[in-house]
Amino acid sequence: MKKLILFLLISTSFSTYADWKLEKKVNYKSIVITLGPQGILVKNKRLNTLFKDVKLNAFELNPIDTIGAGDAVFGIASVLCSINTDSRVVAFLGNIFGALATKILGHSDYIKKNQVAKTIQYSLK
Numbered sequence: 001m002k003k004l005i006l007f008l009l010i011s012t013s014f015s016t017y018a019d020w021k022l023e024k025k026v027n028y029k030s031i032v033i034t035l036g037p038q039g040i041l042v043k044n045k046r047l048n049t050l051f052k053d054v055k056l057n058a059f060e061l062n063p064i065d066t067i068g069a070g071d072a073v074f075g076i077a078s079v080l081c082s083i084n085t086d087s088r089v090v091a092f093l094g095n096i097f098g099a100l101a102t103k104i105l106g107h108s109d110y111i112k113k114n115q116v117a118k119t120i121q122y123s124l125k
Helices: 012-025 069-082 087-101 113-123
Strands: 030-034 040-044 053-056
Touching (some): 030 069, 040 069, 069 087
Antiparallel strands (some): 030 040, 040 053
8 A cells, every 4th residue: 555645735824723633633644734934844753753843934035926836845845755754854855945936937947956956055054
């Protein structure tokens, strides 16, 4: 049986309530909740570490176009969660991809590898 990874995009105002309800009602292994300008919440039941649940503030404070940013977050997060990546890494890279996506007006381009590498280097300094 394939592993089920559940990803949801939930409104910021309902994030705490939705998180609690999902915890009680849905049998998920990993969940990523985008919180818009407030960042990202990642929960992973599969990891037995201190950092199973991570909330990270958004990196981009002046977005140009937010359409597709959540798709970018979930695209990278789904791959990372499927290989049991630490929740801190999922949140960090998810935020990077989301921030980079907000700088592309009208899906006129795609996120490039060198942009990701430069953003990671800059963020870690």
